[in-house]
Amino acid sequence: MRSTWLDQGLILLFTGSFMVFVNLHLAFIIMPLYVLELGGGDWTAAWYNTLLAGAAVLFRFLFASWVDRFGRKFSLLVSGSALVTAPLFILLAGSPAYLSFIRVFQALGLALYPLAANTLIADLSPVARRGTVLGLQRLIIITALITGPPVAVLIVEQYGFQTLFWLLTILGLAGMAPLLAIREPVRAGTGTPVLNGFQFVLASRPLRVLISSTAACGLAYGVLLTFLPLYAVRVGIDNFGLYFTVFAFSGLVSGVVAGRLSDAFGRRKVLVPSLALFGMGILYLGLPAPGAVMMVSAVVAGIGYSASLTLLVAWVVDAAGRKLRAASLGLFENGIDVGITAGSFAFGSVVALLGFGFAFSTAGALLLIFAVLIATLDRGPVSQIR
Structure with a gap:
């Protein structure tokens, strides 16, 4: 029997968000290992993570208005695409400076995707079930954290970083497909x-x-x-x-x-x-x-x-x-x-x-x-x- 409180848009959001959150977690966990693989040191690896987090904080102040101005769906698609395509761009990075630009690009996804997702959940969920629905979103985030890193490490050990980054981009873009079908409620x-x-x-x-x-x-x-x-x-x-x-x-x-x-x-x-x-x-x-x-x-x-x-x-x-x-x-x-x-x-x-x-x-x-x-x-x- 179809639930009367779990809107179809919420189901599409949860389904489409899984691979995005896998990419988000791996942006912090796998990237330092890749920097070491390229010959960087511990300080350099830490710097790239600090840059990602710091740029995300700044971008939320600058671009949070996008969620209202251009809509939740637009913000989800733009920020999600930034997260899932970044691994492919990382493969093309030829210098530490270029890698820094990619981290800033990833930061747009980190800044806006959770914000747009939570805002859309607030729009679509009934007030009486809002806590439950936000709990389901937390379930998706933690499931991505539990499953993503171990599988990623296994792929790196068996096939290398290049295979992992290609898979993250291809599966990430495919996984985002349900987001295209979301219908936003009309908002004043x-x-x-x-x-x-x-x-x-x-x-x-x-x-x-x-x-x-x-x-x-x-x-x-x-x-x-x-x-x-x-x-x-x-x-x-x-x-x-x-x-x-x-x-x-x-x-x-x-x-x-x-x-x-x-x-x-x-x-x-x-x-x-x-x-x-x-x-x-x-x-x-x-x-x-x-x-x-x-x-x-x-x-x-x-x-x-x-x-x-x-x-x-x-x-x-x-x-x-x-x-x-x-x-x-x-x-x-x-x-x-x-x-x-x-x-x-x-x-x-x-x-x-x-x-x-x-x-x-x-x-x-x-x-x-x-x-x-x-x-x-x-x-x-x-x-x-x-």
Whole structure:
């Protein structure tokens, strides 16, 4: 029996997004390995990832208005094409400078695709099921993360980078075909330029708290990505990759479950414990017996991270209203990327001065603080612009 709440456009979006998100994940994971293959060093590999993330943050400020001005579908097709064709252009790169231009080109996809997808989901999903549908989007993202990198590494080992990049482009373009069939709902003009929208969003305390909480999640995730492998080696655990596998699998369905619960009982009642779970999962890393605790941390933090991001984006959409939707989601996505960057770089000094335990404890405690702040917020639209 056909679902009455899962719009055909949403099914097309989820189907067409899988290979786009595979390319997005591999842009960060495989690219450093390719740079090393070309003879670059660790610093060069890190620079290309920093360039990708930094350019994406800038592009969201510059081009978030495209999502309203030219439409969600147009933005999906342009940004998705940038992500899935970039691997082919990488093969043609003859110099580090040219490779830098390609990373900036990829950044357009990273900047706009998640933003346009979340905005379209908000347009097409009924309010009573919005959390559930955004949870399904999180499921697609995590599935792409779980399946894409292992298969990509296998292809590189067996056939090389050239085969992988050709496959990513061909399968990516074919996988995007369902996006062409999406029919956008007719929308009235927002009447609010995105840059002005940023000002209205930041003027609202509830939205500031929600977006700051998103940045805190990104920061904590950046701390995990950067320092968990170093910490694991320090305490004698070689297979630290298992942590991220367990982390990803633990969050596979938690976004859908949390979204559905928030539709039924309210965002705040589910988001507060989700943030607390993520925080406690990171705090666990400072405890003794690191081997056993790391797996407990991976499960708890994985559930909390996936659930928290799903609920934060749902609440941001609820609170912003139609006219501030694109601006709010642009700041939401930037909050994640800026947070990850801050966690990766700023906490380097914390680790050097005070050790891994203090760094993990600080990141975890920050999430608990934001859980308390979230507990003081009310659900519902907060903007005066409707």
